[in-house]
Amino acid sequence: MNPAVTFEQVSLTYAGEPAPALRAVDLAIEEGELALVVGRTGSGKSTLLGAVNGSVPHFTGGTLAGRVTVCGRDTRTHRPRDLADLVGVVGQDPVAGFVTDTVEEELAYGMEQLALPAAVMRKRVEETLDLLGIADLRSRPLAQLSGGQQQRVAIGSVLTTHPRVLVLDEPTSALDPTGAEEVLAAITRLVHDLGVTVVLAEHRIERVVQYADVIVHVAPSGLVTSGLPAVVMATSDVAPPIVELGRYAGWSPLPLSVRDARRVAGPLRDALPPVPIPHDRAVVNARAPVPMPHDRAVVSARAPHLSPPPNRAAGNGGDRPSALRARAVVVRHGDLVAVAAVSLDLYAGEVTALMGRNGAGKSSLMWALQGTGTRASGSVSVRGGAVGSGAVGSGADVDPATLSPAQRRRLVGLVPQSASDLLYLDTVREECAQADRESSAAPGTCAAHLDTLAPGIPPGRHPRDLSEGQRLALVLAIQLTADPPTVLLDEPTRGLDYAAKAALAGALTDLAAAGRTVLLSTHDVEFVATVAGRVIVMAEGDVVADGPTADVVVSSPAFAPQVAKILAPLPYLTVRDVRHAHPPVGGS
Numbered sequence: 257m258n259p260a261v262t263f264e265q266v267s268l269t270y271a272g273e274p275a276p277a278l279r280a281v282d283l284a285i286e287e288g289e290l291a292l293v294v295g296r297t298g299s300g301k302s303t304l305l306g307a308v309n310g311s312v313p314h315f316t317g318g319t320l321a322g323r324v325t326v327c328g329r330d331t332r333t334h335r336p337r338d339l340a341d342l343v344g345v346v347g348q349d350p351v352a353g354f355v356t357d358t359v360e361e362e363l364a365y366g367m368e369q370l371a372l373p374a375a376v377m378r379k380r381v382e383e384t385l386d387l388l389g390i391a392d393l394r395s396r397p398l399a400q401l402s403g404g405q406q407q408r409v410a411i412g413s414v415l416t417t418h419p420r421v422l423v424l425d426e427p428t429s430a431l432d433p434t435g436a437e438e439v440l441a442a443i444t445r446l447v448h449d450l451g452v453t454v455v456l457a458e459h460r461i462e463r464v465v466q467y468a469d470v471i472v473h474v475a476p477s478g479l480v481t482s483g484l485p486a487v488v489m490a491t492s493d494v495a496p497p498i499v500e501l502g503r504y505a506g507w508s509p510l511p512l513s514v515r516d517a518r519r520v521a522g523p524l525r526d527a528l529p530p531v532p533i534p535h536d537r538a539v540v541n542a543r544a545p546v547p548m549p550h551d552r553a554v555v556s557a558r559a560p561h562l563s564p565p566p567n568r569a570a571g572n573g574g575d576r577p578s579a580l581r582a583r584a585v586v587v588r589h590g591d592l593v594a595v596a597a598v599s600l601d602l603y604a605g606e607v608t609a610l611m612g613r614n615g616a617g618k619s620s621l622m623w624a625l626q627g628t629g630t631r632a633s634g635s636v637s638v639r640g641g642a643v644g645s646g647a648v649g650s651g652a653d654v655d656p657a658t659l660s661p662a663q664r665r666r667l668v669g670l671v672p673q674s675a676s677d678l679l680y681l682d683t684v685r686e687e688c689a690q691a692d693r694e695s696s697a698a699p700g701t702c703a704a705h706l707d708t709l710a711p712g713i714p715p716g717r718h719p720r721d722l723s724e725g726q727r728l729a730l731v732l733a734i735q736l737t738a739d740p741p742t743v744l745l746d747e748p749t750r751g752l753d754y755a756a757k758a759a760l761a762g763a764l765t766d767l768a769a770a771g772r773t774v775l776l777s778t779h780d781v782e783f784v785a786t787v788a789g790r791v792i793v794m795a796e797g798d799v800v801a802d803g804p805t806a807d808v809v810v811s812s813p814a815f816a817p818q819v820a821k822i823l824a825p826l827p828y829l830t831v832r833d834v835r836h837a838h839p840p841v842g843g844s
Contacts, residue, residue: 266322279478295474298723344419350410404614462496585634627656669735724751
């Protein structure tokens with residue numbers, strides 16, 4: 257049997273770059289395999305994926321040496337349109353690929369381009385709606401969908417054409433844990449039942465590694481290696497928590513699923529103290545520690561239908577004054593109630609995670625708190641001047657919606673899901689200089705923030721040429737230049753590898769330690785376990801759980817991190833918790 261995808265001594269060098277993005281790649285991916293592509297942010301994973309359907313170099317430019325073939329067709333002589341019947345591609349930004357207005361139209365569009373009969377199109381649309389669990393969205397405008405819903409539609413629009421090779425770049429990055437499992441289950445069904453070959457790049461390796469038949473590792477040097485998942489993961493420079501825990505504990509062979517890890521974790525569980533030794537996870541500012549009562553973990557995420565407690569608006573800060581206070585906030589998008597009378601308090605020196613399934617209202621709430629989003633009713637007040645000299649009001653409570661954009665930016669900084677939406681100039685240097693001017697900050701302030709968050713970014717580089725992590729760092733640096741006492745981040749870990757997430761976690765912890773208030777909306781349960789001291793869970797526009805991270809996430813099968821699942825009933829959340837509590841146990 258011939259491989260579905262082959263790379264033969266493939267090198268790719270972009271114009272103006274001193275070194276190739278891919279270097280002498282030899283790779284064969286068999287028919288019906290799920291190949292997981294891993295590597296550091298900016299290492300060349302997207303370039304490798306683009307070479308599969310010919311968009312690299314036909315659309316991107318650059319010089320490609322060697323040969324890439326897909327089901328026998330050579331990408332040198334077949335442009336992407338000549339491979340459209342064989343290869344389906346879903347990029348990192350699903351919205352950028354939409355060409356119609358509604359879900360059903362988008363699912364049918366690709367088939368229309370292939371001139372499939374109407375009866376075939378209708379049947380495949382219905383099959384795909386059911387396969388991805390989006391039948392209730394069929395008539396919805398694409399612009400009204402949440403990020404995760406848009407991601408599912410983008411995958412569905414490719415699946416309807418029945419490609420033999422499916423190329424996916426970060427397919428679960430915008431999905432909540434349950435939604436990600438559903439999409440991955442659908443993808444594995446395509447592999448196992450229909451023999452579709454899937455080439456999938458993903459930074460959240462913990463979600464995918466157990467399903468992979470082969471792992472393709474792309475190094476920053478452009479060298480590519482491949483092999484069995486357990487073998488590659490044993491030495492990979494990017495590894496999920498389950499692998500890090502296995503390496504630490506000396507497990508061999510290395511388990512790649514929670515089930516397999518639990519089978520060998522008994523000695524490790526026996527060796528650990530019953531309660532983790534506290535360390536500096538960003539909970540509450542140590543200068544004003546306020547214990548979070550145990551009963552504030554009020555509603556298990558396993559039972560979102562239960563009514564939230566009457567005292568949830570009091571937050572978890574006892575008598576400490578709120579840095580941000582929201583009362584009965586309602587947000588509507590047409591007839592849809594996105595946020596249903598939510599009340600909450602956020603406190604200085606605290607990192608809080610906002611979680612919940614796609615469409616729960618998290619982004620709508622964050623924009624309402626920041627003041628740009630429209631509130632149908634309710635109130636928001638932010639204490640100005642709590643940290644930075646540029647803040648508004650010398651400590652007075654202010655509704656950010658009543659302020660000008662410049663004043664609002666000095667009070668509440670927000671990094672949106674698509675960080676690049678805030679970047680519009682030609683170089684990093686210009687973006688930083690403009691941020692300094694807009695915030696009346698000393699020249700070089702933004703550049704200094706950026707160098708702390710992501711050292712080494714060339715100031716003359718265009719923002720579109722940065723990696724996802726570098727763009728996020730640039731936008732966060734721009735927001736911090738205004739010195740706001742409250743910082744909101746919407747899905748900040750999309751496109752970040754584990755090292756970049758660790759750097760971001762350190763930055764957010766430092767912000768909290770400096771007295772700032774940090775709220776991040778995310779589906780990344782592993783990141784939450786690392787950085788957040790408090791978790792708020794939303795469902796259908798309302799708050800259904802609010803409490804210490806360990807209490808909220810451990811009680812939920814969906815939100816529990818890998819280490820918590822492996823070591824349950826012990827309340828450990830991260831490999832760092834394990835290392836902090838006990839010396840290496842090699843051979844456990």
